[in-house]
Amino acid sequence: MPPRCHVIVNPTSGSFSKASLDLALAALRETGLDPLLLETASAEDPARFAARICAEEAAPLILVMGGDGTLNGVLNGLRPGVATLGVLPLGTANVLARELKIRSLEDALGRIARAVSRPISVGELECAGVRRRFLLMAGVGVDGQVVRGVRLAEKRLLGKGAYLLSALRVAGGWERGTLQVTGAGRSVVCHSVIVCNAARYGGDFLLAPEADLFSPGFQVLCIEGGPLNYLKLALKLGLKRPVPGRFVTSFAASEVTVAGDKPVQLDGDYFGVAPLTLRSLGGFVRVIC
Numbered sequence: 001m002p003p004r005c006h007v008i009v010n011p012t013s014g015s016f017s018k019a020s021l022d023l024a025l026a027a028l029r030e031t032g033l034d035p036l037l038l039e040t041a042s043a044e045d046p047a048r049f050a051a052r053i054c055a056e057e058a059a060p061l062i063l064v065m066g067g068d069g070t071l072n073g074v075l076n077g078l079r080p081g082v083a084t085l086g087v088l089p090l091g092t093a094n095v096l097a098r099e100l101k102i103r104s105l106e107d108a109l110g111r112i113a114r115a116v117s118r119p120i121s122v123g124e125l126e127c128a129g130v131r132r133r134f135l136l137m138a139g140v141g142v143d144g145q146v147v148r149g150v151r152l153a154e155k156r157l158l159g160k161g162a163y164l165l166s167a168l169r170v171a172g173g174w175e176r177g178t179l180q181v182t183g184a185g186r187s188v189v190c191h192s193v194i195v196c197n198a199a200r201y202g203g204d205f206l207l208a209p210e211a212d213l214f215s216p217g218f219q220v221l222c223i224e225g226g227p228l229n230y231l232k233l234a235l236k237l238g239l240k241r242p243v244p245g246r247f248v249t250s251f252a253a254s255e256v257t258v259a260g261d262k263p264v265q266l267d268g269d270y271f272g273v274a275p276l277t278l279r280s281l282g283g284f285v286r287v288i289c
């Protein structure tokens with residue numbers, strides 16, 4: 001019997017199409033795999049499906065067709081060190097796929113056929129007794145506010161443009177409070193913090209080149225100041241220039257606490273409100289790369 005793989009598909013993700021799904025299933029069968037399709041019907045399904053698969057199989061291969069939010073859901077249903085994940089990017093930003101330098105669906109299918117995988121580290125957030133894992137980044141402050149303010153209808157219509165609209169609304173009602181970020185013997189008072197488990201952010205923008213999915217630990221970027229500083233930061237990222245050091249304090253840490261009461265985003269989806277603690281979990285899951 002051909003080896004089984006589970007294909008968790010989010011039909012609501014940014015660039016999903018029935019044609020892509022059919023192409024992927026046919027390619028997987030051609031590779032000699034037996035794909036079992038699990039189509040999500042709600043935002044809770046990715047984690048539920050992953051938990052069920054890990055309860056039933058010792059070393060499952062789970063392929064995720066969707067974006068970073070669906071991958072985050074799957075990550076949160078996994079048992080540590082058990083599964084191998086494959087990414088079939090059909091989301092809006094597809095940051096994990098970009099981080100793994102996956103260029104297209106066809107490229108992703110080629111990598112699954114070659115079956116080379118490596119363990120990656122992930123992050124775990126703890127907030128008011130709730131734990132949630134993340135693959136890419138946790139943002140507290142302005143980017144949490146921007147993600148919270150994204151309207152679904154605008155995202156469907158404009159894709160990434162919906163984040164720009166939300167950012168304009170955030171700039172219009174600027175909030176001046178501070179956060180206290182503590183980790184690796186440092187304590188920084190700032191306006192926002194982005195704790196990076198991966199180097200890229202929001203697409204192909206290289207925010208934290210020192211952060212490495214394949215090594216434990218985070219790169220912590222503490223941002224000070226008002227809207228002008230965030231605009232400068234966005235322009236530098238857009239122009240592929242290094243992040244400015246004058247108002248961004250950057251350090252490496254494997255555990256970070258954030259005190260303050262600002263909105264939090266995890267892997268591009270809204271989570272809730274700080275305070276919180278973030279920990280790096282080394283070698284949590286293998287990923288096809």
Ligand SMILES: Nc1ncnc2c1ncn2[C@@H]1O[C@H](COP(=O)(O)OP(=O)(O)OP(=O)(O)O)[C@@H](O)[C@H]1O
Binds near residue numbers: 040043070
């Ligand atoms: N069937 C579904 N109905 C509604 N929401 C879903 C469904 N399946 C998954 N979701 C949730 O939708 C959110 C967005 O999905 P996903 O990340 O796949 O697409 P995206 O937002 O277009 O891509 P990216 O995150 O890469 O920008 C995730 O939080 C995911 O858990």
